[in-house]
Amino acid sequence: MPSGLTLPGGRGGEDGRPHYLALRDQIASAIAMGKLAAGARLPSERQLQTDTGTARGTIREALFQLEAEGLIYRRDRSGWYVSPPAITYDPTRWTGFMSYVIDQQRTPSTELLSIESVAAPMGVADVFRVVPGTPLHHLTRRRSIDGRAVLIERIVVDPALAPGLEQHDLGGSLTRILGTEYALKVVRNRVDMRPCALTTSIADMLNVKPGTPGLLVVRTSFDAEGRVIEYDHEYWRHDAIRVHVDLDIRS
Amino acid sequence: MPSGLTLPGGRGGEDGRPHYLALRDQIASAIAMGKLAAGARLPSERQLQTDTGTARGTIREALFQLEAEGLIYRRDRSGWYVSPPAITYDPTRWTGFMSYVIDQQRTPSTELLSIESVAAPMGVADVFRVVPGTPLHHLTRRRSIDGRAVLIERIVVDPALAPGLEQHDLGGSLTRILGTEYALKVVRNRVDMRPCALTTSIADMLNVKPGTPGLLVVRTSFDAEGRVIEYDHEYWRHDAIRVHVDLDIRS
DNA sequence: GAGTGGTCTAGACCACCTT
DNA sequence: AGGTGGTCTAGACCACTCA
Known part of the structure; x- marks a missing residue:
């Protein structure tokens, strides 16, 4: 008109x-x-x-x-x-991406883009309480919903806890592999979230323009001994995610 | 250059x-x-x-x-x-805006923009479990950090639980007033978050351009009887907030 | 009143996706 | 090869803020 x-x-x-x-x-x-x-x-x-x-x-x-x-x-x-509807993400639930996407009647998929051993820089070494320079697994994965790429994740895992991790199929649930193959049980999750812009390297992998608005979710999982099991940066398309938390003091 | x-x-x-x-x-x-x-x-x-x-x-x-x-x-x-540094918001902690901003060595302030009695539309009536049309308190407030407006909140409260609410000073912590004056104790919090754009009415109150990226936080607080104490929509400037959650299964 | 950002026009060439 | 969005230019007038 x-x-x-x-x-x-x-x-x-x-x-x-x-x-x-x-x-x-x-x-x-x-x-x-x-x-x-x-x-x-x-x-x-x-x-x-x-x-x-x-x-x-x-x-x-x-x-x-x-x-x-x-x-x-x-x-x-x-x-x-x-845009398709957003998926609801609940950081207080321990289920992984694959399960909660299926629960919402959508079809998830995961691609492993790279896995390499990287010497821990200072900040990351602090998180894992190892000396800087210690080799750590770095995986980069792309996850999609109904065929549309919605997030890039960069996961750091200590090979001391998961030796030979690269020999497993990393195109699915990492949480499951760490649990069943390495007996690593998460008892504590720390999650940070903030709006961000998707910078060039991430944007390319998601096939979006650099600067597209996004949401960064940083997840740190600990086991009962306080060791860091997974240290994970997830870069989401901002229109694909919605966060939901339900907390009851009494429980 | x-x-x-x-x-x-x-x-x-x-x-x-x-x-x-x-x-x-x-x-x-x-x-x-x-x-x-x-x-x-x-x-x-x-x-x-x-x-x-x-x-x-x-x-x-x-x-x-x-x-x-x-x-x-x-x-x-x-x-x-x-931009000044973002404030960290932890939906699992029960402390209100005023306290956690002070904890981060910043100066919070709150202005009451309006308070009115509004007939509950369908969706809201569902939340409060009252019949549509029941009058509910609607407050609109603007909150600032170090003098910069960072969020607009629209709070709905059932006057049956808080009669005469408008006679109190609403330029500070509402949670405190509901606790001390009406003995309403929150035991459950439900929080939803999602990136959004600030639409004209909100943008004007924050003095930003319509369409500026933002973060919408929807909070529903319940007491031990499962009654809704507060139903709150917070529209944040996206650069002002960062969300942090720390969860321990064992506790 | 000078200066700022907000809106808008009417072009252009380019790299890439699609067919 | 044709069409799409991505980048860029060089202007313009307007509403508003600030001193």
Whole structure:
């Protein structure tokens, strides 16, 4: 719905509302009303340009806004798509990614991108209480929901606790392997979360533009002796996750 | 540091790295090295434009990127500033905003923006287990750290549990008032968190641009009888908060 | 009133995805 | 090969903040 003529420069429609917000609202309500289903592709930017009679930059502003809200996402140089629903993550439950995604009627998958032995830098050495330089397992994995990559995780494991870890199938639940193969039982979990932007190396692996908003989840798991079992950085697409915690003092 | 000539259009410096990312890196490292202290103001966009010899749109792209990362923020039509450190929020601890901000050597403040009695819409009525239309207290408050507004909260309280609530000083800890004045003791907390964009009404109260990335925290507190004491939506600036949870199965 | 960011236009070339 | 988004330019007017 073109707004007709608008003065160059200036500030938008007859109502004083910026054009890009008006377009945002149109698309948002199209999504809300189901005219654009989850996973559906939006018209191209140039198409929207001619449809609405506004400049491409303005169109893109509306699109960025919707992306920040988590309503749409882009596939690099392919197009803009409606975001699927987010998955709910509960850091107080010990079940891993694979289980809780299945519990929510979605299809998880995990790819091992790399595993290497890395000399512990200072900060990480502190976490594991080893001397800096001690070799540690570093795994990088990509996890997807319904075929869409949603997070990159970088896990550090002490090979003293899990020798020969690389010989197992690491394309599934690591927690399970550590439990069944190495008898490592997690009794304490420390979790940190904060909004972040996905920097180039992560963004490339997720096939998103660098700077896309994300959520960083840092997880440290301990066993009964207070040893660190897993030290894990998860970089999530911000529109793919929702955190839920339910705590009862009495229990 | 101007990169010299660049072809119009195209894709940036001799290294193939986009200009806006190069500028981002410059500013980011200036912040990291302390050349720009927390709270400091950046040069104006037009100043950066002449300094770097790039178009204003490109400058702004770098700025948006840094904003998404939480490194800088803007004050509407005033300028861009270096973000202060984020506050750590632990949903498993029962202490309120005022206490945990003070614990982190910062200065909190709270303003009551409005309090009104609102007929419960369906969703909210469900939460409180009352019939839709029952009048409930709605408070809107703005909370700041070191004088910078960081969150808007909308709290719903059942007046049946807290009659005459509006006669108390609501510019401080609500949890304390409910505890000491109404003997309401929270034994269970349910917390949901998700990245969001701050929509117009919230953005105006925080004095940020609509669409600024944020974090929504929804908190539901119950007493021993399972009654809902507080139902609270907190809209945070995304660069102001960091969530931390530490859970021990054994305790 | 000078300066700031906010919105907008109308072009351009490029790298990459898709077919 | 054609279309898509990604990057970039060089202007403009506006609403607002600040001194």
